[in-house]
Each structure stands twice: as C-alpha cells, then as structure tokens.
Amino acid sequence: MAALPPRVASLHAELGIDPAMLRARRLKPHAEAKRLQPVGIGTDGRDKMLVPAAATAWLAMREAAAIDGVELLLISAFRGVEFQAMLIRNKLQRGMTIDDALKINAAPGFSEHHTGRAVDVGTPGVAALDEGFETTAAFAWLSEAAQSFGFYLSYPRGNAEGYWYEPWHWCWHRGVRNAA
Template identity: 50%
Template sequence: MVEKIIFLEAKSSELTLAGKDFFDRDLFLEKATYKAWLALQEAAKVDKIELFIVSGFRSYEYQQKIIDRKLANGQTLEQISKVNALAGQSEHHTGRAIDLTTTGEKEVLTEDFEKTQAFKWLTENAYKFGFKMSFPPNNKYGFIYEPWHWCYQNEEN
C-alpha cells in the first residue's frame, strides 16, 4: 500500500533567499535548512566534492504548474505521479527538501546520480548535517527512486 502525506507550504517568513539554483533561478530554503546546507556544502568541498541545488522550495502553485505542463504534453496523471508529487504532496513545499547535482553529470535528476562520488559522499555524511534521502528504492510513498532528493530533518520533524 502506498502512503501519501500532505506537506504544509512554508510561510514566506520561514524562508530565506539562498542564492541561485543550478538553473540560475532564485532559490528559497527554510532558514535552518539553509544553514545546514551551507555546512554540508562546505564539508563536501573540503573532501573535493561539489554539490549544487537544482531545486529547493516550491509553492503549491508552482507544483501544480509542473503537473499541468506534463498533462498538456500528453502524460497521464498516473505517469506523472510516479515522478512528481501532486500539489500538497511534495516535501519541496516545506522548504526543507533539496534536489542535488554535481559536476560532470550529463543530465540532472536521474538515477545516474547514485554513480557519482557526490552521492557516495552524501550517503556517508549527509546525516551529520541533518539530511536524509527521502525516496530510496521501493519507498512506501510510491515514488521512483530519487538518489538526488534529500530533506533536512530538524528537531520538529
């Protein structure tokens, strides 16, 4: 049985501008997540690992636009929901989830990320900074395996 969770959208007062994402878009993260991300990124650099955020906070509205665009391109809701959370069901709404990439990847947000040194480093170190991979293989939420998707787990979560 697949388990679905509704994630509350972070209030703007809980978010901070964290610079630009991999595609040069404004990147917002929950404030404690941003601090943890900076520490994680710096530790990775010390070990010669470069990490970049592809995606951070997403509003319900933005998430719905992703779904609408894919529907308009002929995908079914069933196909879409294996890859993208529906509006309200994405950890990105919290401002604590980050999708990552590293140097040398031909394409972002694919399972090939697990073959990188960055992924190996994350599996060994991310927990030290409060991050965990949300969607391992055969996860209870029914999402595809997402080795690039990590979420900050603060004291309240």
C-alpha cells in the same frame, strides 16, 4: 487524511488527482513554509530558498563537501503549491497520464519541497534529476555524510510512497517542529 485546503483541493480537481490514490499510497500533505531565506542561485539561474534551519544545514553541508573535494549543486529547493501544479500540468500536456506524473512529482500540497526543507542535488558532469547521480562521488559523499547535517534520502528504490527512485532528493529533518 485531513481535509485539504480549498486551493489544493481545487488544483487536484483541475488536474484529475484522485484522493483515493493519495490515500492508498499513504501520502502525507505538506504545508508551505512561511519563513524562507535565500541559499544561493540554483542550476536554473534562479534564487533558491529554504527555511532558516535547513538553509544553515545545507550551506554547512555544501561547504563540508567542497572541503572534501565534492561539488554539490542545488537544482531545486522550496517549491510552492502552484509551481508543483505547473510541473504536473506540463507532464499532462506532453501526454503523460496523471498516475504516471504522480510517480515523478508529488501532488500539489504533498511535496516535501513545500516545506522548505527539501533539496534536489546535482553535481557537475551528470544531468540534473538523473538516476545516474547515484554513481557519483557526490552521492557517495551524501550517503555517508548527509545524515550528520540532518539530511536524509527521501525516495530510495522501492520507497513506500510509490515515487520513482530519486537519489538526488534529500530532506532536512533535524528539529523539524521548529523548522517552518
């Protein structure tokens, strides 16, 4: 693994993130996207942003799902390194260990959300970021159709990265070299 930017390394030291653990899980660093565009308001009432190509793909995918009678809600999209650190700080303040927190959230500098290509998706009637999402028509639709829009489920059951199963987390991969 290449040397981390000083800001990321400093956050890791503050949070107690062991670089050896990241290497053992073969986690890859992700740089923050430079060009973002709004894709609408998320379920938290805040504007959500993606890189332009992923934004176009997300909006087309959401529209196609709606035509098929499936409502896709945008829970999360781009997240910066500092926001990622705040998510982990919150878990640590609630008494969670850093090892457990890093099974739920990626370390700062290692989240696909930094790329502006990842979305967390929900649907009405299911709590956000809940494994129950996998039993919904929205998940079934995504499982069949998301790939045609360039989106892939990042963290299936038993994923190699060691994250908990996240049926709601999808990342756009088509044309990645030109995405950021």
